[in-house]
Amino acid sequence: MIKEGKISRRSFFNNSLAGIGSLPLASVFDKSHHFTRPLKVVCVGGHPDDPETGCGGTLAKFANAGHQVTIIYLTNGDAGIKGKKPVETAQIRTAEAINACKILNAKPVFAGQVDGSSVVDNVWYAKIQKLLEDENPDIVFTHWPVDSHKDHMAASILTQKACIQMGQKFPLYFFEVYTGSQTQNFHPTDYVDITETQQQKRKAVFCHASQGFVTDAFYQRFHGIMEDFRGISISVKGAEAFIKLTTAKSAVI
Numbered sequence: 001m002i003k004e005g006k007i008s009r010r011s012f013f014n015n016s017l018a019g020i021g022s023l024p025l026a027s028v029f030d031k032s033h034h035f036t037r038p039l040k041v042v043c044v045g046g047h048p049d050d051p052e053t054g055c056g057g058t059l060a061k062f063a064n065a066g067h068q069v070t071i072i073y074l075t076n077g078d079a080g081i082k083g084k085k086p087v088e089t090a091q092i093r094t095a096e097a098i099n100a101c102k103i104l105n106a107k108p109v110f111a112g113q114v115d116g117s118s119v120v121d122n123v124w125y126a127k128i129q130k131l132l133e134d135e136n137p138d139i140v141f142t143h144w145p146v147d148s149h150k151d152h153m154a155a156s157i158l159t160q161k162a163c164i165q166m167g168q169k170f171p172l173y174f175f176e177v178y179t180g181s182q183t184q185n186f187h188p189t190d191y192v193d194i195t196e197t198q199q200q201k202r203k204a205v206f207c208h209a210s211q212g213f214v215t216d217a218f219y220q221r222f223h224g225i226m227e228d229f230r231g232i233s234i235s236v237k238g239a240e241a242f243i244k245l246t247t248a249k250s251a252v253i
């Protein structure tokens with residue numbers, strides 16, 4: 001959602017969107033870059049809380065700059081609360097995701113897969129492609145596919161395939177979640193300084209109280225430490241890191 005008054009119509013006039021895929025990700029936020037219209041940014045995550053923890057600071061930065069952000073959650077997180085039934089868990093976690101999206105100024109979309117039982121097949125390749133086509137994105141984010149959680153892997157592979165089927169007309173960036181335990185073998189190509197949106201990101205992540213996000217110590221142990229580490233890499237207080245997909249145009253099969 002665009003915050004009215006945050007960006008003037010005039011400021012979008014000068015530069016076209018052509019070539020956005022050739023820009024380093026961080027340069028999109030360079031004040032010298034103006035676009036002919038707000039960018040459409042889409043993030044596909046496995047569960048409620050993954051997009052927020054993986055790239056919530058970057059998504060907030062896009063939304064705060066007047067761009068349109070959509071978060072697609074592959075599952076409702078219905079296996080994510082011990083002792084609660086899937087239906088009740090899904091209700092709780094969906095509500096948490098909606099609240100988090102309000103803080104990030106993002107539109108939530110729930111693809112409807114089952115947490116822990118994600119499916120990668122022709123039906124779901126087509127469904128995720130349709131969801132992305134509906135958004136007509138300029139930039140897409142998803143999980144890095146080398147990950148210990150199968151739902152993260154599924155979200156990544158379904159999104160990659162949709163990108164290829166759609167003619168690779170937008171840049172695709174992979175984000176990391178809980179690197180070392182979940183994301184593996186992650187060597188960033190791009191960094192975004194999120195110092196200005198770290199608190200906004202934290203507030204969004206804390207909407208996911210069912211996942212233990214109730215203390216700063218918990219956040220710092222699993223996520224703050226990554227922001228610190230990636231920040232050190234580019235000499236800022238906090239950063240998020242990404243790997244850009246840089247394949248040649250692939251054949252559609």
Ligand SMILES: [Zn+2]
Pocket residue numbers: 046047050149151152
């Ligand atoms: Zn997850």
